[in-house]
Amino acid sequence: MIRADHISKTFRLYRKPSDRLKELILRRNYHSVHCALHDVSFQITDGQTLGIIGQNGAGKSTLLKILTGVLLPDTGDVQISGRITGLLELGTGFNMDLTGLDNIRANAMLLGMTQEQIQARRTAIIAFAELGSFIEEPLKTYSSGMVMRLAFAIAIHADPVCFVVDEALSVGDAYFQQKCMRRIQEFRANGGSILFVSHDMNAVKTLCDEALLLENGCVIDRGSPKAVVDHYHAMFLSRSHHGDLPVAINKPPEVIDTQPAQSIVVESPLVGTGEVRLLKLELYNAADQLIQHLTSEEPLRIVAHIQTLRDLDQPHYGIGIRNRLGQSVFETNTYCMGQHPPALVAGETVQVIWQFTVNLIAGDYSITVGVGNRPYGTGSFSEILFFSHDLTMLKIETNTTAIRYDGYFNMHPSVTICTPELPILPNE
């Protein structure tokens, strides 16, 4: 179990290195203070995977350094019922002049392993790292991927209670990354906790039990990975908004509304200015019946009734389908489709009708709706008027007449089996 209570950390920033010396000698203030973490508290239980997300400079690395004992907090307390290891600051504790073998001993000691433990694990560490004869060469001859292999092998064999998985893992090649991920899954299955720090939001949604969003050193959200990642995306979306009215970010729903959403008025979308309202969102099958269930491979019609409260000169409409984990399986908008929807005047209502054949594997899906004005680039909007996930639920059932397949979509493959022709022997 890991418990962080009210962790805060500030750094002193000096304009020039000489300012530190001046401050010491002249006893005057030559620094400004930067608060990297402010009153951060959380707990990770055994076997839990906690995702930590946030934009560059949000405070993720500082938090990890405090948890792993590399940095001391100014205030607050960390309690860990064992060892926490990971790839943090790749190469920390390695001596580049020593061989891989010598570094195993030195690094494992730094992690607090006893001589007996090091001796017992040495062979397994060497075997896991797969460095061949390089294990007897100095680390300065290693590539960064090779250093990562050694660091991971030591860290995972140090009997941690919590393992930190961060972007440093991506230094490894695809083969070794997969090997590491398998080992991490094993560690987790055996009750180990994982702190997952990544900018890969799909991985956060897939791997984590819970996520924590850091912004300017503060925890601004914590909850299901899907909801927290939505909040994170909403922050980015709202930054691209340049409309007259400010865009508001609302808390995304934790639970998808499973009631038929024939008449929903979404007053507070995930992101929106309040200038556009979604009055109704309806799902229809081929027989024109309002539905929440559909058989895979059948046509679906989604009708979004949208009202604008102000004039829109270049409105565009977006639609998305997400799976149970909140991963986008399909999304597009009228701008990306090369459409030019007509301008709208204040008070006007439009019906945006989307039609698909749903070639999705059976499961629970949800619908995302967006409305923007004034598109630019490859599909961004100067004004984000309405954007919300999980507005209604769609349950896709297996189509027993379709082929059996695994994955996300039925790609409707065709297959040809060729028998190699017999070689033609040259005439003699």
Ligand SMILES: Nc1ncnc2c1ncn2[C@@H]1O[C@H](COP(=O)(O)OP(=O)(O)OP(=O)(O)O)[C@@H](O)[C@H]1O
């Ligand atoms: N040693 C330091 N001295 C001064 N400021 C620091 C120091 N370490 C971090 N900071 C500052 O603290 C803030 C948080 O940095 P941190 O590295 O924790 O962010 P991060 O969320 O890990 O970012 P990234 O996603 O880019 O890795 C940043 O503004 C950074 O400039």
